Amino acid sequence: MIQKTSRKQIWYLGFWQMGAIVIVSVTLAVLINQFRPDRLPLVSVWAPESRLNLDTGESMVIALGEAKGNFHSGSAIFLDARSPEHYEQGHILGARNLPWEVVEKYFDAVMEGIPKDALIISYCDGESCALSKDLTQELFFRGYDNARVLVNGWSLWVEHHLPVEKGPLPGRF
């Protein structure tokens, strides 16, 4: 015997099934998360300042004014953490390109001749871009104690009409 489901019934069915899928997924997800080694805390602090703090609580951030001063006095090395394509389209004048994706492979080549105590300012683009933060952490890890992040560096630099250049570094990537 054919039981045709009425429109009202199908909506009802849809609702409870959707609820069931959500409940099963949430339970499964939270349970699995609790037991995996790289589990996330259910809640953590996401403010940009706290994400850019070192384990010691010290901030990795450098303000644009300070970075500008260092740029003009030539006392800082700028590292572009974005992809080579973006770097080619435009970067801070004199910046070296160390894309975060290939940091392992090119670290030594790019960082050649830079002393460990040099002021290194990494940047990428966008308030929430994490590449420069990751790169700076890597720098600290490798003993470059004077590394900083210029948050939203590329956009800020362009907005303030600071010196930029285009094109790839010869022979790299």
Added chain:
Amino acid sequence: MQHTHEDSGRSLTDYSREIHARGHGPEKKRRWYQAKALAFLVRLALGIVFVYASADKILNPAAFAQAVYNYQILPDLLINLTAIVLPWMELFLGLCLILGLWLPGAAFLSTFLLITFFGALLFNTARGLNIDCGCFSTTDGTLSDISMGWYVLRDGGFLLLALYLFSHFFLKKD
């Protein structure tokens, strides 16, 4: 099912209702099968998309949490929870669609999720925030307007598939 006049225990209403459900002529029947086959293909495609999308996020929860944060839409309290739950929901939902389990609910939830994703993407494109959508991969990066446009187009396509399923289950004529 074979139905003959010898069928006993069936009222005339049952019989006429069944005829109505199956359509009156071969043309209607053909269309009914076509709709059925199309819905099958659509839910298969959508299911594969959801399962595929979940894989990288399940493997890299921290990176996906970063992607959720990058959207700058959810309050901080909900970011990790979303990053933990969403990938498993996508996986389970994808499996439901592929295996034909709880289909009306799965169609409902797919539509709801894809409208939400699409809205979030449009919202961020409109306010000029260049983000990696984090849709399929958790690798973060900086992107040009072209890739944001591509994300919008692609997610719009998925949303159309979901809307088709939704209408197939919920809006078809009785």
